[in-house]
Amino acid sequence: MTSEDFRLIVISGRSGSGKSTVLNTLEDAGFNCIDNLPPSMLPELVKWMSHSAVNKRIAVCIDVRLSTEGIGDLPEILDSLGSQISPEVLYLDADETMLLQRFSATRRKHPLTNAQNSLAEAIRQEGQYLVPIANRANLKIDTSTLSVQELREQVRNRLIQKPKGLALQFLSFGFKHGLPRDADLVFDVRCLPNPYWDKSLRMFTGRDKPIQDFLRNEAAVNEMYEDIRQFMTRWLPHYENNQRSYLTVAIGCTGGQHRSVYLAEQLSATFKEIYTSTHIRHRDLGQDTE
Structure with missing residues (x-):
């Protein structure tokens, strides 16, 4: 198996930054998509996909929704996958004020809010947990000013049609x-x-x-x-x-x-x-x- 046969895209970023939109866009483009995967399970997933007959264009979303445990280990896990696989990491971010507005508008619960953490504190804390992934990212997209359609266009133009060269x-x-x-x-x-x-x-x-x-x-x-x-x-x-x-x-x-x-x-x-x-x-x- 070569990197041409296997394409792995890892999506991460802050809650409310548009990860579900990206995952849906990739799924519409024919990727096998898995949401909320624990980081420790990624090597087993890659191993299984390598030996199966399924489509080997895979997109996985890894973030803090399931647990913060092991999230900082993701860069090392990616590096351990072997030389034949070159995982691409997309990191989504947005201004904290915009994230507050989005959560207030949708009334959804942030995964890190609890009796001790306000929404603003949870947003800041999540950003700190994700620093190692942000630093490892091949591509970063700030969704603060992007509409859903504009984000889809960014993904189609910059990620789905894998560029030759820079x-x-x-x-x-x-x-x-x-x-x-x-x-x-x-x-x-x-x-x-x-x-x-x-x-x-x-x-x-x-x-x-x-x-x-x-x-x-x-x-x-x-x-x-x-x-x-x-x-x-x-x-x-x-x-x-x-x-x-x-x-x-x-x-x-x-x-x-x-x-x-x-x-x-x-x-x-x-x-x-x-x-x-x-x-x-x-x-x-x-x-x-x-």
Whole structure:
């Protein structure tokens, strides 16, 4: 059996971050899916699946719902599975305020709440238990601002269609709305000329021609683009050589409407010619302006 024959995806993350949506999406795509598996049972599952005639595309969800016991051992368990299997770990996260809102809206009980733990304390405690898994993850997705459909799209684009080579995502965002939790590289472009201060341009975004024309004619913007392009051209092969499968490159301006959107679009178009699995997401487009 080779890694081409056997694909194992391990899903983990905080309660309320969308794990059931991911598992359902993978199941719809033909994966054998198992929810709430104890970490210690993973080697036996892999052994059984290896010698069975069933579909060897497997997705398992491992988190703290059953027990916190052994959850920190998952990275070592994954490393013990053998060289012929390269498990992929997807970690889902969300802002604690958003998780509080989701639990309040659904009135579901958090697995770590009890007489001693409030919901907020349980959410924080769960994040601490899951740190080893988060650190081991190949791919992280912050679902704080994602709809169910957007999360499904992320899974289809970045996980189901397994990329050949490095899978890139360019993510524009606004610093005023917080740093993206799933970014691997962050570039701050707030120093660039801001079209927001031109009232005739304010209502447009970095995807619109008036903003593109404005920024394209600014020397500093072109220099920033070229510096980021050269940095990535030099270092992306090193990420690939280090067995990285996924990389999220975040470009941030003040509100995530103009400069970051424009540069993310330009960089995505450039690197899509080199890395075919290149996607773009504008996290804060449509939020209040700069």
